[in-house]
Amino acid sequence: MTSNYRSWPMILALGVVTIPLVLMYVYLFVDTVTNTAPGSVVPHEFTGEHWRFLWETLPGRPSIYVATLNTFVFATATTLIVLAISSTAGYAISRLNVPFRAFFLAGVMVLHAFPTVTLIIAIFLILQFIGLYNTLIGVILVKAALELPFGIWIMKGFYDTVPWEIEMAGIQDGASRLTVWRKLVLPQVMPAVMALGIFSFLAGWSEFILPLVLAPDNKVQVLSVYLAALIADDNNFDMALFKSVGVFYVVPVIIMFLFFQGKLMSIYGGGTKG
């Protein structure tokens, strides 16, 4: 590769700036498999004990695998709900003659403006009233509902860019409105669906406050709550254990990133030229 400027000063500058970050990541990982004497920065022995949560259940805690499964179910379910509703509602708002369209759009926006925390007491009371407190279903519904405004807006924006003639052509070709949406319109907004799906999944994976308040029980605990409980527990304070669980927590995200980064870029996103 040739470039019209020298690249090493740039690399050097970026390197210097990122050193603290890189060090943090390195130590995060190193600390999970070693022991370091107090006061020292160089570890003196290797150990697997910080990963013991993988093969034994910590006292008073749910099994890590239960928590992982819960997190996975939580993130996946919210993603599916968000995708299903956003992709249909966005289409309806973009294309169909729904009554109160402008009102809906503005309302959806305003809803999104509420910080979760301001709503959490009310949500807590409602969930308790309808018996969904301390259930995954309850917290999934709440999380999905809070994610929806964003999803609907994004999808509406993408649907707006799909030419109207394409749909009309589909109808002329004999397809029903639903088929047109599924076979002709949806593929055009696939990049948006993928992106929205990934965002929702990550948002679900890292969500903390909702599960903490609405589903704290061991049976339904998710990883973020599990992790927080580790440092909240003053009696058995174990920083290295905390770090190990933290690494365990982000690994799926990194795997997902590696898997999708190529995919996101290669999604077909062309249009017709005149």
Add this chain to the structure above:
Amino acid sequence: MRILLEKFTKSFGSLTVIDEMDLEIDDGEMVALLGPSGCGKSTTLFAICGIHRVSGGRILFGDRDVSSVPSQQRNVGVVFQSYALYPHLTVAQNIGFPLMIRKESNADIARKVDEIAELVHIGNLLERRPAQLSGGQQQRVALARALVRKPDVLLLDEPLANLDAKLRLEMRSEIRRIQRETGITAVLVTHDQVEAMSMCDRIAIMNEGRIVQIAEPMEMYDNPASDFVAGFLGNPPIAFVDGVVTNGRFATASGAMTVSLPFNAGERERKIRLGIRPEFFRPGGTQPVAGKITFVEAQGRETLYDVALEDGQILRSIQTATNAATVGEKVNWGIDVERILMFDEDGARL
């Protein structure tokens, strides 16, 4: 399939765009809807294919009233101005889409797609996507998709508007050839009079939601019903001169031009408007008119002149390029009086 519009009316809210239009298109005929922008051509087309619901009147295909039949069941092929190809599908899938919707077998679809691709000469492009095609190729794909399920009616909404001049010429004869070969009833929307004249059996000229005249191209050129129609057909366009006629003698208000007309409206002065096509104003024409050349446009084989009369009204003349008159030159060319078109004050043909 014969198409019949009976008192077809279309309004958007309180705005009536088309008011009680009657139009009959014979089986196998190709008719052009020609008119200025916003006159309701597309609206009419969309009503025929069912995208717009009619507000009044009826639309018949053959003897079947389709006014309230949904688009999907009308069996109409449409080529949109923007082609509206499906960007995520290959050319073959695009063309095969209507058949796939009908749940025809894959073998049938492949065979029919090949057939139609042959007809429109895109057999070698079937595996490409629309973004990898030129404008003319996209146009052919759109045509193929509209034709593949053997529609009763083919509708074309300004299908050539996006093409360059040369391709346009080529596709003009292509579309006509395909329409003839398939014997399909077709409606072509355009605002290009050359397109309408060269491609269609009949032309319907529209203005403000009404059909002002419907006739065969040459018939309409020679016998326009109004100055609007006369002004719309012909390139370079016809020139109009306003004045009065008394005792068969026409004069402009300032007397800059006088000619005797084969038309006697009697003693009384009467306002009239003459339409003179450029090819009938030339050196050697029967009734000489004095003027000054204000504009010369060499078009290669022919040269177009604008000639200003003393009072500023403009006549146009088109001549073979041998004549070399220049701007500013005073000329005394003649008008072929028997070819003059005469219109009354309201623009109706006399």
